[in-house]
Amino acid sequence: MTRTPAYLAAVASSAVPGLDAVAVRAARGAPGNRCDVGFVTDTQRRAWVVRLPTTSAVGAQLDTAADLLPLLNRRVPFGVPLPRGFLAVPEGRAVVYPYLHGRSVVLSEVIPGPGVAAEIGRAVAALHNVERAVFDEGGVPVYDAETCRSRHLGDLDRGAATGHVPTALLSRWERALEDVSAWRFAPTPVHGDLSGGRFLVTFADDENPETASVRAVTGWEHAKVADPADDFAELVAECSPETFESIVEAYSVARIERPDRHLRHRARLVSELRLLTQLLDAVHAAEPPLITRRAAELRALDERTANEPALVVTEPEVAPRLPTGGPVASYATASAASAGGGEDAPDVLEDDTQLLKTGTAADATAVIPAEELDRLRGEPVAAPGPATQADYTSWYEVLELSPSAPTPDDEDLDEHLEPEVEPAPEAESEAEDLVTEEAPTVDEPAPPADTEPTPAEPTPAEPADSEPADSEPADSEPADSEPADSTAPIKQARPRANRRR
Numbered sequence: 036m037t038r039t040p041a042y043l044a045a046v047a048s049s050a051v052p053g054l055d056a057v058a059v060r061a062a063r064g065a066p067g068n069r070c071d072v073g074f075v076t077d078t079q080r081r082a083w084v085v086r087l088p089t090t091s092a093v094g095a096q097l098d099t100a101a102d103l104l105p106l107l108n109r110r111v112p113f114g115v116p117l118p119r120g121f122l123a124v125p126e127g128r129a130v131v132y133p134y135l136h137g138r139s140v141v142l143s144e145v146i147p148g149p150g151v152a153a154e155i156g157r158a159v160a161a162l163h164n165v166e167r168a169v170f171d172e173g174g175v176p177v178y179d180a181e182t183c184r185s186r187h188l189g190d191l192d193r194g195a196a197t198g199h200v201p202t203a204l205l206s207r208w209e210r211a212l213e214d215v216s217a218w219r220f221a222p223t224p225v226h227g228d229l230s231g232g233r234f235l236v237t238f239a240d241d242e243n244p245e246t247a248s249v250r251a252v253t254g255w256e257h258a259k260v261a262d263p264a265d266d267f268a269e270l271v272a273e274c275s276p277e278t279f280e281s282i283v284e285a286y287s288v289a290r291i292e293r294p295d296r297h298l299r300h301r302a303r304l305v306s307e308l309r310l311l312t313q314l315l316d317a318v319h320a321a322e323p324p325l326i327t328r329r330a331a332e333l334r335a336l337d338e339r340t341a342n343e344p345a346l347v348v349t350e351p352e353v354a355p356r357l358p359t360g361g362p363v364a365s366y367a368t369a370s371a372a373s374a375g376g377g378e379d380a381p382d383v384l385e386d387d388t389q390l391l392k393t394g395t396a397a398d399a400t401a402v403i404p405a406e407e408l409d410r411l412r413g414e415p416v417a418a419p420g421p422a423t424q425a426d427y428t429s430w431y432e433v434l435e436l437s438p439s440a441p442t443p444d445d446e447d448l449d450e451h452l453e454p455e456v457e458p459a460p461e462a463e464s465e466a467e468d469l470v471t472e473e474a475p476t477v478d479e480p481a482p483p484a485d486t487e488p489t490p491a492e493p494t495p496a497e498p499a500d501s502e503p504a505d506s507e508p509a510d511s512e513p514a515d516s517e518p519a520d521s522t523a524p525i526k527q528a529r530p531r532a533n534r535r536r
Contacts, residue, residue, distance in 0.1 A: 038087060043073030047085040050120030050131040054083065069093040069256070074134065082134030084116065087124055090320075094127015096256035101130055103173030103258055110165050113158055114235075114251035137235025137250035142273035147281040150244040151236060152274075156285030158234070158249040159266050163223045164291045170224045170260050177222065177260040184218045187308055194311045197318055199330035201337040204307075211304050211346035217297040220262060227257030230269045263294065264301035271299070272306040304346050310336060 044059040055078045062072035071087040088094035101118045108115050116132040123129075145151045171177065178186065191208055194200045211217070226233070233254045239246035271279050287294050310332050317325035 038071045038073075040073060043071065043085050043087070044075055046087065046122050046124075046129050047073070047075040047083055047120075047131050050085070050122040050129060051083070052120070054081075054120075054131075070097070075131075083119075083131055084134050085129060085131045087129045088126040091126050093256065094124075097130055098128060099174055100255040100258060101128075103170065103175055104255060106169050106173050107165065107255075110169060111158075111161050111252075113161070113249045115255065116251075116253055135235055135251040135253065137237050140231040140234045140236055142231040142270065142278075143275075145274060145278050146244065147275070147277040148245075151247045152278050152281040153285040154236065154247050154249045155234060155270070156282040156287075157289045158252065159226075159229070159282075160286045160289035162226060162252075162266070163263055163286075164289075165224045167222070167224060167260055170258070173258075175259045178262075179222055180218050180220050180262070183222075183262045184212055184215070187305075188212050190308065190311055190315060193315055197314065199314055199326065200311065200333055203341065204333060204337050207340065207346060208304070208308065208311075214346075217300050220264075220295045220297070220301075221292065222260050223263040224260055225258070225263060225266050226252065226255065227259055227261070227265055228254055228269075229266045230254075231273065262301060262305070264298050264305050267298065267302035268306040268309055271302045272309075300346065307336060307340070307346075 038061075040059045040061045043061060044056040047059075048054050048056050054075070056075045057078055058076040060074045062074065069089055070093060071089065073085045075083040075085060077083065086097065088097055101121070104115045104117055108117055114135055116135060118130050118132050120131045121128045122131075140151060140155070145155075167177075187208075191205065191212065195205055229252075233252055234249055235251040235253065236247050237250045238244070239248070267279075267283070270282055274282065283294075283299065310329065314326065314329035314333065317329050
């Protein structure tokens with residue numbers, strides 16, 4: 036504290052017209068404070084806050100925040116300090132704004148679940164959801180992902196030059212910063228210095244922590260468009276793991292855009308780099324006691340992280356693509372082949388892939404055994420015998436053939452069957468006589484079964500015993516020209532496809 040409380044009260048009265056200070060209380064100074072802060076009460080019992088920069092750089096930051104906050108106030112669900120007056124000082128301008136009511140948060144005491152943790156996550160999400168154009172209009176710095184990484188690498192080089200940073204920490208941070216896979220994110224409007232003291236919360240019920248709400252957020256001197264992980268650095272360092280997960284969960288739900296998957300990883304890295312930034316500020320301010328304190332904190336961090344895993348992002352391994360177009364090779368063989376060591380690869384996994392067995396039902400043009408055809412037609416199945424080419428037909432013919440209506444495919448089917456032998460004339464005559472006996476004409480009743488047919492008398496020109504075998508009785512017509520009796524049974528031949536078995 037370089038300014039007295041009376042000086043702070045005088046600055047507040049000069050910056051805000053009509054403010055007559057009657058009481059003033061200076062904020063407790065802490066090492067590394069960038070501003071002198073006082074709380075002033077006027078004659079109308081209004082409470083005010085006055086902030087005076089300690090350096091020119093801090094004065095520039097206060098001016099930038101003063102331009103941004105009026106634009107931001109209409110776009111966030113919590114209050115922000117709105118300047119009501121300014122007063123020029125050697126380091127820049129003093130800022131006076133109304134006092135914001137609420138309780139500051141001790142992050143180490145926040146419990147997980149609904150309540151303060153969830154409200155903090157939603158408040159951070161509301162800030163990150165603000166359009167970038169608002170911050171661009173406010174004139175704040177804008178850094179893309181590569182610039183953020185380069186700035187951290189620059190701090191790493193300057194920290195190594197001081198001689199106060201342990202070598203193990205320098206190596207740990209350098210490996211993490213060189214892992215470019217973790218530095219792929221969309222730049223977001225951020226607060227830049229979110230700690231427990233920046234959140235002011237109120238409770239609808241003092242005995243129920245779940246009724247908490249974030250009333251206001253203060254300390255906007257480091258606002259910028261940069262890495263969203265910057266606003267989680269202090270949270271991951273101070274909160275318990277369960278509380279931090281509750282904050283990130285509420286944050287993810289409230290965000291318009293999905294947070295990147297390396298947010299937690301970068302937050303832990305930035306939280307460690309904060310100590311390096313504080314050391315550089317102390318060196319720049321040439322404050323030996325503060326330098327000694329920051330160096331001790333870095334040594335403690337080195338001991339604490341000695342047994343912790345590295346901050347390098349491990350990408351999930353992608354299994355090699357297995358060959359296609361044939362039997363699938365074993366995973367061990369494919370992995371060894373991709374690495375160039377197929378000969379020495381251990382045979383760990385065997386190929387358990389089996390080719391599908393194809394049958395008659397798998398191909399529409401496959402042939403079907405004769406007994407299967409009988410089963411489909413509902414006929415008794417004969418005993419299986421040796422299969423020949425003539426015993427098969429295709430599925431299409433099975434579906435199209437019917438006993439009563441032969442199809443044109445019969446001609447194609449005959450090509451696969453053995454040629455039929457023409458019956459002898461005697462056999463044909465016997466077949467005609469058989470048809471005549473089974474289907475007599477209507478005019479002439481059939482003779483009794485026990486009476487032999489009377490042969491026709493021979494003519495004088497030709498004797499009876501010299502009649503050709505294929506001649507017919509003179510008084511009868513060919514059998515195929517006689518009308519059949521509708522009541523007599525008529526034998527019907529099977530399709531030629533199943534005539535022989």
